[in-house]
Amino acid sequence: DVAIAAGADFDYTNGQTVAVQGAGLSPVELGDHYNNTDWTFIDDTDVWDITRLFAAGKAKYETAYDIGKLPQTRERRRVVGEHVVTVPDILNHRTYPDTISYHKSSFDTHGFTIHPFFTIKPPDERHTIYDADVPLRSLLPRGLHQILVTGLGASAHRDAMPVIRMQPCLQNQGYSVGYLAAAATHQEIPIRSMDIRTIQHHLVQKGILPERVLTDEDSFPLDDDAVTAAVASLPVDFAGLEVVLAAEDRVMPLLQRALRETEKPDTRKIYGQVLCMLGDSQVVDLVRQVVESYHEWDEGWEYTGMGQFGRSMSTLDSLIMALGETGQPAVLSTVLAKARQLKADDAFSHFRAVAWACERIGSAASVSVLQELLALPGLAGHGVTTLRQARDTVLPDTQDVTQRNAVLKELHLARALFRCGDKDGHGRRILESYAQDLHGHYYRHASRVLGIQTAQQKRRSSWD
Numbered sequence: 001d002v003a004i005a006a007g008a009d010f011d012y013t014n015g016q017t018v019a020v021q022g023a024g025l026s027p028v029e030l031g032d033h034y035n036n037t038d039w040t041f042i043d044d045t046d047v048w049d050i051t052r053l054f055a056a057g058k059a060k061y062e063t064a065y066d067i068g069k070l071p072q073t074r075e076r077r078r079v080v081g082e083h084v085v086t087v088p089d090i091l092n093h094r095t096y097p098d099t100i101s102y103h104k105s106s107f108d109t110h111g112f113t114i115h116p117f118f119t120i121k122p123p124d125e126r127h128t129i130y131d132a133d134v135p136l137r138s139l140l141p142r143g144l145h146q147i148l149v150t151g152l153g154a155s156a157h158r159d160a161m162p163v164i165r166m167q168p169c170l171q172n173q174g175y176s177v178g179y180l181a182a183a184a185t186h187q188e189i190p191i192r193s194m195d196i197r198t199i200q201h202h203l204v205q206k207g208i209l210p211e212r213v214l215t216d217e218d219s220f221p222l223d224d225d226a227v228t229a230a231v232a233s234l235p236v237d238f239a240g241l242e243v244v245l246a247a248e249d250r251v252m253p254l255l256q257r258a259l260r261e262t263e264k265p266d267t268r269k270i271y272g273q274v275l276c277m278l279g280d281s282q283v284v285d286l287v288r289q290v291v292e293s294y295h296e297w298d299e300g301w302e303y304t305g306m307g308q309f310g311r312s313m314s315t316l317d318s319l320i321m322a323l324g325e326t327g328q329p330a331v332l333s334t335v336l337a338k339a340r341q342l343k344a345d346d347a348f349s350h351f352r353a354v355a356w357a358c359e360r361i362g363s364a365a366s367v368s369v370l371q372e373l374l375a376l377p378g379l380a381g382h383g384v385t386t387l388r389q390a391r392d393t394v395l396p397d398t399q400d401v402t403q404r405n406a407v408l409k410e411l412h413l414a415r416a417l418f419r420c421g422d423k424d425g426h427g428r429r430i431l432e433s434y435a436q437d438l439h440g441h442y443y444r445h446a447s448r449v450l451g452i453q454t455a456q457q458k459r460r461s462s463w464d
Contacts, residue, residue, distance in 0.1 A: 001045070001077075003149050008141035009080040011158070013043075013441045015448030018411055019158065020441050021075035021110040022305030024398065025057040027064035035068075037398040038110060038305035042071045043440025052390045052438035059391040074110055074152075074165065081155025082137035087115045089132070090163055091242035095216040096135035098196045100180070101173035102209050103132045103164040110305050112312035112349070115159040116277050117245050119318055121238040122311035130163045133213070136196060139177065146191060148177050172208045179203070222246055231258055234274065235267040241274070248278065259283065276322035284326050288334045291319050297338070300347025303408055306399045317353035324357025332361050336369045344376040351409045355416035364421035371426055374413050382406045383433045383442070390438060407442065415449050 004010050013020050024037030040056070043049045050071060057067045088094075107123035107130060138155040139148045151170045152161070180199050184191050203209040227247045230240030231254045244251050252275070259271040272286040298314045313321075320338060323331045339354040351373070358366040374380050382403065384390050395402065410430060417427030434446035 001153075003079050003141045003144060003147050003153070004077060006141075006144060006147065008144055008149070010077045011080060012077045013444050015445065017114055018408070018441055018445040019112055019114050021073075021162070022308075022401075022404070023071060023073040023075075025053055025060075025072060026068045026398070027061040028066040028068060030065055035398075036306070037072060039395075039398055039400040041404065041439055041441045042073050043444065044071055044073055044076055046440030046443070048438050048443075049440035052384065052387065055387045056390045056394040060394045060396060075158065075161060076152045078158070078161070079141045079149045079153055079155050081149070082140045082142055083135055083155060085132070085134060085138050085154070085156035085160045085164065086246075087117050087157055087159050088242050088246035089220075090130060090160055091117070092219070092222065092246055093131070094133065095213075095219045096133055096137075097217050098136040099133040099200065099209065099213045099216060100136040100139065100176050100196075100203075101134045101164075101169065102213075103134060103166065103169040104129055105163045105166045105169070106130070107162050107309060108166075109159075109162045109308050109312070111308060112301070112303065112352070113159045115157060117241060118159060119313065119321055120273060120277055121241050122313075123309065126309040132160070132163050133216075134164055134173070136180075136191075140192070148181065148191065150174060150177050175206070176203050176208060220246065224250075227251060228254060231255055234258075235262075235264070235270050238270060238274075244274065252278065252280065256280070256282075273319060273322050277325050279325055279327070281326040281328050284323060284328050284331050287319060287323055288331050291316065291323065291334050291338070294338075297341060297346065297350055301349040303348050303401050303405045305401055305404070313349040313353065314347075317349045320353040320357050324353075324360035327360055327362070329361055329363050329365075332358070332363055332365055335361070336366065339369050339373060342373060342376075344378050348405050348408055352412050355412040359416040359419050362420055364423070366420040367417060367423055370413055370417040370420065371424070374410070374417065374426065374430070378406065379413070380410050380430060382410055383437045384439060385433065385436045387438070407439075411442065411445065415445075418449060 020041050022038040023042040024039050026035035026037045042053055053071055061067050106126050106128060109123065134154065139150055141147060141149055150173055152165055156164060179202060180194060183199065184194050197214060200209055200213050204211050204214060222243055226243055227250065230243035231251065233240040255271055255275050259268060262268055268286060269290050272283040275283045276287050294316050298316045300314050300317065301312050320335055323335060335354060335357045342350055358370060384393060411434060414427045414430035418431055422428055431446040431450050434442045435450060435452055437443045
């Protein structure tokens with residue numbers, strides 16, 4: 001918060017995505033020692049949202065001894081630092097000369113992912129432990145001096161955060177940064193001028209960093225042989241995809257050649273999907289044929305907070321989103337044909353995939369179908385604009401996802417409708433309602449889509 005107030009750029013929910021990790025607020029009973037909840041989305045920086053949270057929490061836990069005093073958030077504003085830790089950084093075990101903290105976790109995402117890697121290949125299940133180095137540069141806000149940002153505010157892609165946000169790792173990071181800051185102050189040397197190896201040596205002695213960091217250099221960019229080998233390995237369940245996406249600037253010709261040189265249908269499908277996801281419009285016919293081979297929807301994914309490991313979309317969802325990434329109107333008929341098959345109780349991931357593809361293509365031909373989807377029973381009208389609504393609509397489950405599934409379907413469809421033409425203003429009206437919502441992430445997302453900068457003022461009329 002201090003760095004952002006000082007002018008640091010940051011990443012968060014915005015006009016492009018409303019993806020954020022699930023959050024909660026716990027009841028408190030005498031003798032409790034652990035309550036882990038996930039039943040809402042919370043923006044810590046939004047006083048309207050925090051007030052909504054406590055009003056709903058008092059109703060949700062009306063028979064409890066007390067309720068918690070701090071919002072339980074797993075994702076917050078992240079500064080844009082001198083280096084942004086990415087998903088390929090983690091999956092490729094990227095090393096740095098200035099590693100300041102070391103992290104280990106399963107991929108505990110508490111929601112859905114947005115990075116192209118996970119759109120094609122989902123994270124592994126709970127038993128898989130990922131590890132990641134975080135460099136000092138990711139704690140240094142770009143353009144600012146003598147200020148460090150730690151923890152959930154560090155510079156990283158949101159899909160990288162589940163691996164680097166766990167409490168023991170951040171306790172170690174806090175010690176490391178505190179030691180660095182104290183040493184810099186004692187020596188009267190700017191942070192960027194400190195001898196990082198001396199700091200690392202102390203942290204290795206403390207058991208906070210592995211000894212290898214003392215000789216590590218930056219392992220990126222990956223060498224050409226590694227990229228070539230990764231392209232060749234893709235047909236085996238997308239093996240090497242993390243290398244391919246780490247070398248986007250030079251991998252397209254290799255992928256295109258690999259596609260030309262194979263006649264195997266499954267191999268062609270994999271190369272075609274990756275190329276589409278990277279925006280190559282020359283392979284849309286190949287991927288479109290694969291999508292059309294599905295006569296009905298496969299098993300989708302409903303928004304899941306607690307215990308969400310692995311996929312957050314189906315194979316067909318992924319293929320449709322890949323088609324959308326090309327932006328080609330020629331594939332729209334295929335996308336709309338799948339959209340017309342959707343029923344109100346179908347999984348959120350299917351609605352997300354269709355809305356995403358329509359939005360990326362941006363054709364007015366999508367409008368009528370998107371309107372029809374929003375007209376399905378129960379698909380619209382889920383905003384919360386008063387405290388009375390917040391109290392009356394809250395459910396007792398401490399891991400509830402029903403309300404979030406409903407809102408996410410509505411928001412994704414309304415955004416796509418608005419950006420595809422919205423001839424009757426239906427999408428705009430839904431977004432305008434959410435631009436007054438007491439949930440901070442819904443408010444921010446809708447107001448950014450609409451280009452509203454003063455939506456906070458409108459929300460003042462929402463108190464009840």
